Amino acid sequence: MIQFACPNCRADLKAPEGTEGRTTHCPTCAQSVTVPDAAPLLDALPAEPVPTPAALAPAAHLGRRPDSFRCPFCQSTRRPTASMEMSTAGVVTTIALIFLCLPLFWIGFLIREEKRRCSQCGRQLW
Ligand SMILES: [Zn+2]
């Protein structure tokens, strides 16, 4: 049995299996109703759109990203390591503050950015 809610009056309807996509008549409001695909409907909530293979493709592509990574220097496909390192701006700020205002030179150490390094050759990737 396929259980679904009438889109017109929200009445609980039942249809025998194998009638998906067919048109039936709601006994409550007498409107013609299309029998949905056999999916367990929880309450009368609108059914979530069934994910199509095309919709799933981007997510699957993202999931494969670590495998498709390739180091431009050593061609390693191992995942790069990410770490927060002092940025160039941070180094410049630190040096400038050492000369200009020594008590504040530590501010430069706060300027950090995420860097990724190849776990194979250790080179900075971006
Ligand atoms: Zn109805």
Ligand SMILES: [Zn+2]
């Ligand atoms: Zn590398």
